[in-house]
Amino acid sequence: xxxxxxxxxxxxxxxxxxxxxxxxxxxxxxxxxxxxxxxxxxxxxxxxxxxxxxxxxxxxxxxxxxxxxxxxxxxxxxxxxxxxxxxxxxxxxxxxxxxxxxxxxxxxxxx
Amino acid sequence: xxxxxxxxxxxxxxxxxxxxxxxxxxxxxxxxxxxxxxxxxxxxxxxxxxxxxxxxxxxxxxxxxxxxxxxxxxxxxxxxxxxxxxxxxxxxxxxxxxxxxxxxxxxxxxxxxxxxxxxxxxxxxxxxxxxxxxxxxxxxxxxxxxxxxxxxxxxxxxxxxxxxxxxxxxxxxxxxxxxxxxxxxxxxxxxxxxxxxxxxxxxxxxxxxxxxxxxxxxxxxxxxxxxxxxxxxxxxxxxxxxxxxxxxxxxxxxxxxxxxxxxxxxxxxxxxxxxxxxxxxxxxxxxxxxxxxxxxxxxxxxxxxxxxxxxxxxxxxxxxxxxxxxxxxxxxxxxxxxxxxxxxxxxxxxxxxxxx
Numbered sequence: 001x002x003x004x005x006x007x008x009x010x011x012x013x014x015x016x017x018x019x020x021x022x023x024x025x026x027x028x029x030x031x032x033x034x035x036x037x038x039x040x041x042x043x044x045x046x047x048x049x050x051x052x053x054x055x056x057x058x059x060x061x062x063x064x065x066x067x068x069x070x071x072x073x074x075x076x077x078x079x080x081x082x083x084x085x086x087x088x089x090x091x092x093x094x095x096x097x098x099x100x101x102x103x104x105x106x107x108x109x110x111x
Numbered sequence: 112x113x114x115x116x117x118x119x120x121x122x123x124x125x126x127x128x129x130x131x132x133x134x135x136x137x138x139x140x141x142x143x144x145x146x147x148x149x150x151x152x153x154x155x156x157x158x159x160x161x162x163x164x165x166x167x168x169x170x171x172x173x174x175x176x177x178x179x180x181x182x183x184x185x186x187x188x189x190x191x192x193x194x195x196x197x198x199x200x201x202x203x204x205x206x207x208x209x210x211x212x213x214x215x216x217x218x219x220x221x222x223x224x225x226x227x228x229x230x231x232x233x234x235x236x237x238x239x240x241x242x243x244x245x246x247x248x249x250x251x252x253x254x255x256x257x258x259x260x261x262x263x264x265x266x267x268x269x270x271x272x273x274x275x276x277x278x279x280x281x282x283x284x285x286x287x288x289x290x291x292x293x294x295x296x297x298x299x300x301x302x303x304x305x306x307x308x309x310x311x312x313x314x315x316x317x318x319x320x321x322x323x324x325x326x327x328x329x330x331x332x333x334x335x336x337x338x339x340x341x342x343x344x345x346x347x348x349x350x351x352x353x354x355x356x357x358x359x360x361x362x363x364x365x366x367x368x369x370x371x372x373x374x375x376x377x378x379x380x381x382x383x384x385x386x387x388x389x390x391x392x393x394x395x396x397x398x399x400x401x402x403x404x405x406x407x408x409x410x411x412x413x414x415x416x417x418x419x420x421x422x423x424x425x426x427x428x429x430x431x432x433x434x435x436x437x438x439x440x441x442x443x444x445x446x447x448x449x450x451x452x453x454x455x456x457x458x459x460x461x462x463x464x465x466x467x
Contacts, residue, residue: 012384044338072327072334074342076284 052087163444253303283346330378333360359464364453386452394459394467
């Protein structure tokens with residue numbers, strides 16, 4: 001067993017999740033595969049969304065996977081970086097918007 | 112004076128160990144394939160009873176006119192470059208012409224290096240076109256058309272002989288293209304494509320065929336060919352008013368310069384794993400070695416251009432163009448090794464793009 005919590009090689013073992021619960025594991029992978037098919041959004045657009053979410057979720061496996069997926073689709077590094085900024089903007093905005101709650105509380109508590 | 116693209120030297124000129132085909136074969140047969148971490152290609156195709164691989168109907172004669180090139184691309188499986196002096200002689204060309212006149216193949220595919228740099232290229236094209244072959248392909252790197260005045264009229268020459276031009280273009284952006292193929296390649300390629308368009312090549316409904324080849328610019332596989340073609344068409348039309356017919360997405364095979372890159376960048380194992388994981392048995396049925404014979408600059412016969420670069424001559428009593436016998440050649444087992452995973456990954460890969 002690895003001494004690290006994250007090991008890049010573990011991504012290749014992802015499909016083994018089905019070993020200990022085939023029914024749920026297979027349902028997940030069927031769903032996952034379906035989500036990323038061409039639909040109202042293109043597979044390319046979905047790949048960029050996945051890359052942005054991979055960063056906000058801070059999942060190193062997903063970052064590796066969707067960086068490679070983006071390159072395979074011909075997505076440029078500038079497009080990938082912009083997608084990550086979208087994720088970062090929402091993440092920081094989500095932090096900051098809670099400031100309104102702080103302000104509301106201050107206004108309520110202070111005389 | 113030939114205007115060269117700023118470049119490095121070939122692996123051969125650098126005396127790089129990987130320039131030796133025996134060393135490449137050793138790498139491909141050891142490590143993760145020797146430990147059993149990944150199955151060998153032979154074991155994999157045995158699973159679907161496709162071993163040994165045998166030829167189907169012969170459709171394509173691919174002739175390599177020489178390894179000389181004005182570019183030194185980072186992924187080149189030929190290890191081509193200006194320092195490579197291997198060039199097909201007129202004598203060997205004549206032997207090829209004798210075969211072209213009698214072959215059942217409907218497509219003649221000239222490649223290199225830059226085939227146009229062979230001093231007898233034009234004579235060979237003129238003579239070969241008289242044989243009335245159905246599809247006559249020249250794989251042009253595009254920049255050769257702008258490399259020297261003596262090549263400026265190549266588009267007209269291609270048109271005169273109704274040559275089907277197939278050209279490499281790894282991306283529609285300058286940065287990615289130049290990184291793989293050398294500084295300045297993108298701008299010269301764009302100019303060459305515009306010149307080909309100007310005389311009718313690549314236009315909708317035009318019989319003058321112009322196709323592009325996409326190779327991934329790194330240690331990853333090509334995405335969906337149709338989606339890439341759509342993106343290339345949109346981007347090249349919008350930015351440069353360029354038209355072309357089809358885009359062939361070709362996987363980089365782990366040999367020669369690309370193998371050197373994979374090892375140097377510590378991507379070899381992950382790349383081979385990606386190829387094996389993407390293995391598609393239905394791609395094996397139509398893989399290009401089943402319908403192609405590859406002929407080297409010195410007349411030897413191979414199952415494909417990749418086997419040529421690994422010096423894996425056909426497993427047949429007929430091994431050279433001088434005693435070519437199509438019936439005997441077609442009755443052979445195709446030589447495979449781990450590099451063949453490159454042609455069977457995903458939708459498959461060949462010089463004509465996807466196969467599955």
